[in-house]
Amino acid sequence: MAIKKSSAPTIIDVAELAGVSRATASRAMGGYGRIADHTVEQVRKAAAELGYRPNEVARAMRRGRTKTIGLVVIADFTNAFFDRATKSIVDAAKSGGYQVLISNTDEDIEAERQAIETLVDKQVDGLIVVPSTAAVHDHLAALKKSGKPFVLIDRRVEGIVATSITTDDFSGADAAVRHAYALGHRRFGFLIATAGTNGLSEERPALLISSIEDRVNGLLNGCIDLGIKKPQQSWIFCEDNRRDPELAVAKLLDRPKPPSVIITSNNDMALALLKVAGNRKLVIGKDISLITFDDSQWAAAMAPGLTVVSRPVEELGSLAIEKLVAEIKQAGQPAEKIVLPTELIARGSVANLVMYPQNEPENY
Amino acid sequence: MAIKKSSAPTIIDVAELAGVSRATASRAMGGYGRIADHTVEQVRKAAAELGYRPNEVARAMRRGRTKTIGLVVIADFTNAFFDRATKSIVDAAKSGGYQVLISNTDEDIEAERQAIETLVDKQVDGLIVVPSTAAVHDHLAALKKSGKPFVLIDRRVEGIVATSITTDDFSGADAAVRHAYALGHRRFGFLIATAGTNGLSEERPALLISSIEDRVNGLLNGCIDLGIKKPQQSWIFCEDNRRDPELAVAKLLDRPKPPSVIITSNNDMALALLKVAGNRKLVIGKDISLITFDDSQWAAAMAPGLTVVSRPVEELGSLAIEKLVAEIKQAGQPAEKIVLPTELIARGSVANLVMYPQNEPENY
DNA sequence: GAGATTTGCGAGAACGTTCTCACAAATCTT
DNA sequence: AAGATTTGTGAGAACGTTCTCGCAAATCTC
Numbered sequence: 001m002a003i004k005k006s007s008a009p010t011i012i013d014v015a016e017l018a019g020v021s022r023a024t025a026s027r028a029m030g031g032y033g034r035i036a037d038h039t040v041e042q043v044r045k046a047a048a049e050l051g052y053r054p055n056e057v058a059r060a061m062r063r064g065r066t067k068t069i070g071l072v073v074i075a076d077f078t079n080a081f082f083d084r085a086t087k088s089i090v091d092a093a094k095s096g097g098y099q100v101l102i103s104n105t106d107e108d109i110e111a112e113r114q115a116i117e118t119l120v121d122k123q124v125d126g127l128i129v130v131p132s133t134a135a136v137h138d139h140l141a142a143l144k145k146s147g148k149p150f151v152l153i154d155r156r157v158e159g160i161v162a163t164s165i166t167t168d169d170f171s172g173a174d175a176a177v178r179h180a181y182a183l184g185h186r187r188f189g190f191l192i193a194t195a196g197t198n199g200l201s202e203e204r205p206a207l208l209i210s211s212i213e214d215r216v217n218g219l220l221n222g223c224i225d226l227g228i229k230k231p232q233q234s235w236i237f238c239e240d241n242r243r244d245p246e247l248a249v250a251k252l253l254d255r256p257k258p259p260s261v262i263i264t265s266n267n268d269m270a271l272a273l274l275k276v277a278g279n280r281k282l283v284i285g286k287d288i289s290l291i292t293f294d295d296s297q298w299a300a301a302m303a304p305g306l307t308v309v310s311r312p313v314e315e316l317g318s319l320a321i322e323k324l325v326a327e328i329k330q331a332g333q334p335a336e337k338i339v340l341p342t343e344l345i346a347r348g349s350v351a352n353l354v355m356y357p358q359n360e361p362e363n364y
Numbered sequence: 365m366a367i368k369k370s371s372a373p374t375i376i377d378v379a380e381l382a383g384v385s386r387a388t389a390s391r392a393m394g395g396y397g398r399i400a401d402h403t404v405e406q407v408r409k410a411a412a413e414l415g416y417r418p419n420e421v422a423r424a425m426r427r428g429r430t431k432t433i434g435l436v437v438i439a440d441f442t443n444a445f446f447d448r449a450t451k452s453i454v455d456a457a458k459s460g461g462y463q464v465l466i467s468n469t470d471e472d473i474e475a476e477r478q479a480i481e482t483l484v485d486k487q488v489d490g491l492i493v494v495p496s497t498a499a500v501h502d503h504l505a506a507l508k509k510s511g512k513p514f515v516l517i518d519r520r521v522e523g524i525v526a527t528s529i530t531t532d533d534f535s536g537a538d539a540a541v542r543h544a545y546a547l548g549h550r551r552f553g554f555l556i557a558t559a560g561t562n563g564l565s566e567e568r569p570a571l572l573i574s575s576i577e578d579r580v581n582g583l584l585n586g587c588i589d590l591g592i593k594k595p596q597q598s599w600i601f602c603e604d605n606r607r608d609p610e611l612a613v614a615k616l617l618d619r620p621k622p623p624s625v626i627i628t629s630n631n632d633m634a635l636a637l638l639k640v641a642g643n644r645k646l647v648i649g650k651d652i653s654l655i656t657f658d659d660s661q662w663a664a665a666m667a668p669g670l671t672v673v674s675r676p677v678e679e680l681g682s683l684a685i686e687k688l689v690a691e692i693k694q695a696g697q698p699a700e701k702i703v704l705p706t707e708l709i710a711r712g713s714v715a716n717l718v719m720y721p722q723n724e725p726e727n728y
Numbered sequence: 729g730a731g732a733t734t735t736g737c738g739a740g741a742a743c744g745t746t747c748t749c750a751c752a753a754a755t756c757t758t
Numbered sequence: 759a760a761g762a763t764t765t766g767t768g769a770g771a772a773c774g775t776t777c778t779c780g781c782a783a784a785t786c787t788c
Contacts (some may be wrong), residue, residue, distance in 0.1 A: 008510075010774055033777085034736055057487045058774035061425050061743050068465070068486075075451040083447040087439040090468045098738045099486065102466050103434070104454045118463065122420045122432075146372075271665040278667035298785060299663040301635040303642035374744055385768045390746060397747085398766055422744035425773050 009050040018046035029054065060123065068099050068128040069324065070119030075104035080152065080267050080284060080296040081313055083119060088317030089128060096325050098125070107132045107195050113139045114252070120148055126182045126324045128130070130154045133195060134209045149327040151320045154209040156337065163323050165316050165338045169211050169293070172309035172342030173218025173263070174225075176291045179344055180261040181226050184353030185289060188228065189252040189259030190219055190235045191269045193245070200248055215265050215293065234259060238269065245272035253288070261289035266294065270306065289350040306346025312340050376598050383408035393418065418516045424487065432463050433688065434483030434491040436476060439468040439716045443632050443675055444660040445518065452681030453492060460689050462489070471559050477503045484512055488677040490688045494518045497559060498573045515684045519573040520701065527681050527687050529702045533575050533657070536673035536706030537582025537627070538589075540655045543626040543708055547651060548717030551722040552592065553616040553623030554583055554599045557609070564586070564612055565601045579629050579657065598623060602633065609636035617644070617652070625653035625714060631660065634670065653714040668712025676704050 016024035023078035027033045028043035029052075041257060046052075060066040071089055075082050077115065090100045101124060112132050116139060119127060126149035131140065140160045143150055152164035177188065194205055194212055222228075238248040249272050252259060264270045270292035274284065282288050285304040292299070292308055299306035319338065327333045379389035384407060391397045392407035393416075410416075412692035424430040435453055439446050454464045465488060467479035480503060483491060490513035495504065498656035504524045507514055512679050544552065556579070558572055568580065586592075602612040613636050616623060628634045638648065646652045649668040656663070656672055663670035683702065691697045 002465070011776095012774080022774090023739080023776080024737055026774095027737090030776080034734090036736060039736080053481070053485050055487060055774055056485045057421060057424050057430060058743090059776080060421050061745090061773090062775045062777080064743075066421060074631070075447070075454065082451075083439070086450070086466070087446075087468060090466055094467070099465050099482065101463050102450070102454055103458070103463070104451060107686075117417070121417050122463065158373065193367065271661050274665040274667065278669070286668070296633050296662075297632075298638075298660075298666075301638040302662075302666055303643070303648070305642070364572075375746095386744090387746080387769080388767060390744095391767090394746080398764090400766060403766080419744055420775090423746080425743090425775090426747080427743045428773075438751080 004019045005197065008055075009052045010055070011052070012050045014043060014047045017022070017050060018043045036086065039241035056094055059206050065125050065328075066123050067097055068101055068122070068124045069321070070095050070116075070122070070124035071100050072105060072115045072127060072129040073102070074107050074130055074132060074193065076107070076268075080294045080299075083315040085130075085153070085317045088314040089321055091317040094320060098321075098325070105130075105132050109133050110134050116143060120146070124148075126150060126328045128320050128324060131157050131209070134158065134213075135207050147331070149324055153316055153320045153328075154211060154357055156188065158210075161335050162335045163333070163338070164318050164339065165325070167215035167311040167316065167340045168216075168342050169309070169311075170218035170221070172221040172256045172311070173215040173219075175342075176307075176342040177219055177222025177226065177228075177310055178265050179264070179346060180289065180291060180350055181222070181228070182354075183289075183350050184355075185261040185350070186228065187257060187259045187261070188219075188223065188261040191245075191248055191252065191262055191264040191273070192215075192216060192235065192237045193265050193269055194237050194239065199239050200244065200251065201239075202235055203237070203255070205237060212265060219263060245269050246276050249273045249276040253282075259288075260353065261291065263291040264290065266293055267299075270299075282320055285349045291350060292343075296331045296346060299310070300347070306349045307347045308345050310343045312342075316340055371417045372415045372419075374419070375416070375439070377418045378407060380410045381414060382407045403689070416705025429489050429692075431461055432465055432485050432486070432487035432488045433457050434466050434480070434486070435466045435664055436469060436479045436483065436491060436493040437466070438471050438494055438496060440471070444658045444663075446471045448677040449494075449517070449681045452678040453685055456682040456685035462685075462689070469494075469496050469655070473497050473500050480507060484510070488512075488565075490514060490692045492517055492688060495521050498522065498577075499571050511695070513688055513695070515688045515691075516643055517684045518575060518681055522574075525699050526628050527697070527702070529684050529687070529704065530575065530578075531580035531675040531680065531704045532706050533587070533673070533675075534582035536657065536708065537579040538586040539582075539706075539708040540627050540671075541583055541590065541592075543710060544627070544653065544714055545586070545592070546653060546718075547653075547714050548719075549625040549714070550592065551621060551623045551625070552583075552587065552598045553619075553626040554580075555609075555612055555626055555628040555637070556580060556599065556601045556618065557629050558601050558603065562609065563603050564615065565603075566599055567601070568599065569601060576629060577674070583627060602721060609633050610640050613637045613640040617646075617650055623652075624717065627654065627677070628654065628656045630657055631663075634663075648717050649713045655708075655714060659709060664709075670713045671711045672709050674709050676706075680704055 011025050012022055015022045018025060023118055025043050027035045028040045048210055074083055077334055093100050101119060105112040105115055107130055110233055128151050134157055137157045137160050140157060144162060152162055154166060156164045156166055192212060194208055236248045236252055238245055262273055264273060270290060273290055277284055292306060294309045295310035299308055375389050376386055379386045381387060388573060389407050391399045410420055437446055465483055467483060469476040473496055492515050494517055498521055501521050504521060516531060520530055532665045547568055551617050552591045552612050558569055559575055600612045602609055609632055626637055628637060634654060637654055641648055641652055642709055648654055656670060657675035659672045663672055
């Protein structure tokens with residue numbers, strides 16, 4: 001009777017039981033190299049008997065790759081991005097044989113720095129990063145220099161040569177303006193969440209993350225193109241997703257001539273508008289109209305449904321894995337800047353004013 | 365001029381540059397064992413110069429622990445559970461010095477099995493599992509037997525001696541019934557999502573996951589206690605979260621005497637109700653009332669706000685990490701069954717019928 | 729049937745770290 | 759000042775794999 005081993009069986013135990021060498025046992029399990037069929041069977045049987053499972057840490061150590069991908073995201077779960085992106089990335093990674101180590105930065109650049117460092121220390125084979133700011137990118141430059149494969153998603157970072165997968169938020173924003181205009185709206189309000197500014201501001205901050213930059217430019221483009229006057233007076237930039245978005249909404253609604261339609265840059269802002277509107281007994285899609293970015297189940301189910309700029313988040317995630325895995329398998333892939341199309345989904349949150357268009361073509 | 369090393373510097377490179385042995389360099393970096401102050405400084409300087417970072421895989425190999433926790437969840441993102449739980453777990457893990465390897469089972473038992481296996485192979489120090497079913501648990505028994513620490517969250521599994529962290533869904537469900545009753549409701553409808561049944565059913569399936577079991581029992585308890593007649597005729601059990609929840613809603617609404625209030629077991633069901641109600645021009649909180657499980661930002665922001673049974677998901681996540689880390693640090697902790705309180709948050713989705721209570725005390 | 733090739737397997741190194749042990753030098757005792 | 763203790767360091771093993779190499783046996787070639 002053999003002495004019961006306390007810890008998990010290793011390839012050595014398997015080799016002993018099968019009466020072969022470590023190397024042969026390894027070959028039999030791994031199915032590589034020259035090896036006789038009957039030996040494979042013998043070893044497999046021994047492995048099954050012992051309940052042997054290869055130690056992936058030892059394997060990673062020896063092989064120099066962990067089959068693990070690091071994900072650095074902003075776990076901002078009202079954003080309807082984190083969850084969808086995470087799920088699609090985890091699923092796509094799995095089908096490629098990779099597991100995902102997840103890190104949350106909460107939009108903090110120091111946390112992002114540290115997350116990347118920790119993940120690299122853990123020898124992930126590659127990284128997917130949602131950069132929290134466009135202002136700082138020395139850590140990404142260092143990552144690039146280290147040769148560790150990585151892909152940026154949701155936001156580009158100027159000055160970093162890396163594959164990025166983003167969405168065409170410019171066109172989405174532009175389409176949102178045109179949609180509201182076509183329904184007769186002339187007085188626009190824009191509620192933009194940004195990490196860069198301090199508190200509330202009506203001035204456009206100098207440096208925005210690319211997705212917000214694109215949205216602002218798209219909105220502006222639509223306004224200018226349609227001849228909407230003084231669009232620059234219609235903005236509220238609201239620091240960060242957590243700080244007083246309801247105050248920003250109130251500021252917009254309390255204007256002498258409030259907007260008939262408000263376009264919000266994310267769901268946080270949209271929810272703030274919903275809340276304030278509810279408090280004031282303003283009915284969405286009638287007293288005040290709304291278009292927001294990012295679709296979600298609840299935006300579709302509400303009455304009225306929210307008109308949204310939908311972004312292909314799942315595709316973004318799976319494409320990120322695809323590109324990352326390609327680079328892991330074969331270094332030196334060209335850095336691509338992939339931009340996925342957005343789509344305006346019209347529901348009931350934008351009132352149709354065409355019968356009675358607002359009488360003043362110029363802005364308030 | 366030294367030859368430029370292509371790969372990342374190791375402790376050996378540091379030792380060489382500092383002019384000490386591997387062991388000494390390791391001690392200096394790790395800050396353990398006997399070592400002279402000036403040597404530490406010398407080694408630290410060399411490490412900084414080379415940009416040395418310890419290889420955590422090698423470290424894990426040697427130390428026998430990875431400082432990694434495996435998370436096996438159901439990435440069902442309409443459930444408002446996955447994202448909140450994941451975030452709180454990731455954050456709590458980080459502050460304990462752990463990273464999180466995430467796996468999604470999509471409520472599939474085979475995927476769950478495989479996920480646990482893969483995670484164990486990767487030598488995670490412990491696991492947090494949202495079990496996808498109560499029917500199968502041999503894999504959890506095997507996990508238990510292997511001695512690898514793990515904690516169950518959201519759902520208990522009978523027959524498995526393990527620490528579990530759940531919420532008091534029984535009381536939550538009971539409170540929901542009483543709340544509607546107090547507002548004058550007598551005709552109840554219950555919409556229960558379940559993985560066990562086939563399609564739609566009005567019969568209670570034999571084996572439900574514990575959280576659903578608790579909710580059903582809680583609802584039943586409230587009904588019986590309040591003297592609501594024939595509550596057994598008010599149920600629709602709907603297979604899985606993805607299969608025809610809208611059909612289930614319709615079935616309930618198309619009854620000869622439809623319910624005045626519907627209590628749904630999750631947000632998927634609630635959203636289905638919202639959708640169908642919207643299509644039929646039924647106003648929530650007026651024509652039809654709704655209470656659902658799990659709070660969310662959008663449930664609070666909608667007009668009317670959704671009355672919900674709120675569960676402390678963040679606390680659940682951080683507590684799971686706490687218990688798991690305790691077991692990792694010191695094996696043999698007692699298996700606790702922790703039940704966190706739920707809270708009914710009354711908003712506007714339940715109509716007040718007290719002025720005109722429904723005339724029939726018995727059920728339809 | 730002798731040389732050339734193929735086949736199957738084992739010995740041992742390697743991955744990068746930490747840990748145990750031994751030992752010399754330094755410091756402390758009395 | 760001689761023994762006892764403490765201090766700092768290095769050699770080498772260990773963690774569990776995989777991989778390279780070499781060698782003997784088996785098979786092929788003409």
